[in-house]
Amino acid sequence: MTLETVVFGLVALALLGGSLGVVLTPNLFHAVLYLAGALVATAVVFLLLDAAFLFAVQLLLYAGGVVTVLVFAIMLTERLIGERITQTNRHVVNGAVMSAAVFVGIAGFIVRSSLPAAESAPADRTVELARALVGPFAPTLELLGVLLVAALLGAVYFARTED
């Protein structure tokens, strides 16, 4: 048992546990917290996969930004004080069956296909990533900027108060 495997197992457990918490807990606020945990676990997975830059990005954007935004949204839409933030799920059985079926499908593909073996750990690729971003993928980066501006404008428009 290598260290890597053990860590992987632990992180996997954390990730799965967090995910299950997200979808199963009735309290929405708890769900967001579980999500935060799952996102952190994902970041560690990234780290295990030798993507240090993405580990950082994940933590910053996801676990930091998205979770914060979600919390704000919940607070704006649910009256925390005095009201139970609860919900009963609908059609749990159907959803479980469907999801299980999808999983079986995907797993089937994975199992049947021939996957490349693990290679030696490559060197840190952050510099390569940076070069690629301003090189061949520069236009895409610019477009992403445009998208973010559009999203910002859209969010501002939607969230504005009617005067």
Place this chain on the structure above:
Amino acid sequence: MAAPGLAAYLILAALVFTIGLFGVLTRRNAIGILLGIELMLNAVNINLVAFARFEADLAGLIFTLFVIAITVAEVGVGLAIVIAIFRVRRTVDADHLNLLRG
């Protein structure tokens, strides 16, 4: 046991994806649904990075970066919409948001 191979990561990602799908299908609260979507996107990211690692292809990483950025934008806009709906309809219960009904 050897180091976890690609299959392990893919199976993990598939599991998270499935759980996210379950969340999307069953959650009643609109924000709950968004949480499920987050999980699904997360699983996709894990997939991409795993392939990038095992195939030594940089494209996976770049793709993941973009996905994260776009997801953030999507969450922002999505939540803005949810808040707008909440203002009008005073509820975010997905069962009640059925104006597109045929």
Place this chain on the structure above:
Amino acid sequence: MTLTSLIVLGLPFASFAAIALVRPLRRAGRVAGWLSIGAIACAFVAALAVWRAAPGTEAMWAWIPSDEEPMVTVGVLLDELSSAMLVLVTLVSLLVQVYSLAYLEAEPAPSLGRYYAYQSLFAFSMLGLVLSPTFVQMFVFWELVGLCSYLLIGYWYDRPSAARAAVKAFWITKLGDVGFILGIILLWGATGTFEFSALFEMARSGQIPLAGLSLTMFLIYLGAVGKSAQFPLHVWLPDAMEGPTPVSALIHAATMVTAGVFMVTRTMPLFELVPGVLTLIAWVGAFTAFLAATMACVEADIKRVLAYSTVSQLGYMMAAAGAGASAAAFFHLGTHGVFKALLFLGAGAVIHAVGTNDIFRMGGLFRTLPRTGTVFVIATLALAGVWPLAGFFSKEAVLAGVLHGHLAGPFVLLALTAFLTAFYMFRVVFIAFFGRPHDVHGHPHEAPPLMAVPLWILAGLTIGIGLRFVIHPPEGEHGPAWLAPLSLGLAAAGFVLAWATYHVRIVSAAMLATLFGPIDYLARRRYGLDALYAGLYGAFILGFSRLVGWVDRYVVDGVLNVLSAWTLRGGDVLRRMQSGQPQDYVYGVAFGVLLLFVWAQFWR
């Protein structure tokens, strides 16, 4: 001569087309009438020219093509038979149309225009029928004549009784026509041609297969049964009296009803091949004559009496034809056409003057309408077969022919009928024209000139034709020496009985009725035939119609309704797929993805 005969045919058609298509002309009423009269008068002159010239030509043109020779041809066939009919039809049409101008003077102008359009169409149809050289052309004009009869019987279409009578006439003759067309087709199947000349050739040389020919000729005869009102398809003729009296004179005395007799005489070479059918024709004709005569004895409506008389005389003609004496049959057809038209037109004058058809409401009319009374009596004498009028000679020819054909039974029936004919006609004469006048509405006036002139012309013809045959006795078979005295004696006996019963009243009519109790009872109820037909019609045809209607409503429409209901319900069900909730749509997406997985796994 072919061209002239086509002129005879074309003039009434042109008149009809003009009146039917040119609206202002039709609405002008009397103008349309004069146009029609002009056309038929010219046609009459042309018909005389054709008759005078030695006839015997035939001209044919192809109509429906086929492999080598055309399958159906049209044309004209001119011989003594058709040229004589041309003269008869155009003459009686002309007189009737002139008469109608006065008889229908109270009609609104557009209706009058319609009447003359129908009259022209009828003249064209009847002339075409008479000139036909093939079965198909004859059938086409046969149906056209039936149509005109329907149109003219139902001329006053807002009277329900008239409308019903028109439909009844159409139905009953149609029954016969079904047999007719079946017979034509069967005959064509056996011989391969419709043309009379070819058929007669084949008949003479023995080329027509005799197997099944009886059935074929019987079916063809059925057409004549319908059209010429033989038993049991005679029931339409009395009801056809709902039409205007001139129409009855033209169609139901002189021309249309004689089409059946004409057809049988025309195709006699074919009928001679099947003597069994001829015997049947003779028996049915004689029986019809007797039956109708009994019904005429108890009728109170003057036109109905004349209608039954027509049926009876048609039976005479058919009996002669069946006995093989087709010349005698045609002879009687011609003379009967003249004096029966005279009787009808005279009755029309009476009705026009008095305002009622019921003879028991008339009485003593001879004093007030002497001229009309005179012509009526002349015609009655002709019908009763009194020498020297035309009817005597033709009736004697018929009786002689039947005797020569060794048909004893029909002969007896016809003799009895002769007695009854005289009886019922003089019954009418005595009740309506003599005796005490009953309460009569209005004051009767003599007929106006437009009505009187045709009457006198016809009376002159009746006497004139009779005198001609006094001078030149008719050729053909004469009966045994006792035949002429016998027929005269029967007529005299009828006259005496009528005089005794209805004039001097020494014999009580009621006593006569009880004497012939059962016959009287049945005759008054028309032997139940009308009720029988009505019952059959109601049971079978209406029942069948109801069945078809049910099938149409529940099966045909039902299928459509079910399909549309399914479509609607299917749409309703599918509509529920649009729940408006995105999670359901995600379900759909997931399901689609699963299907893709399955497809990718197994069907690569």
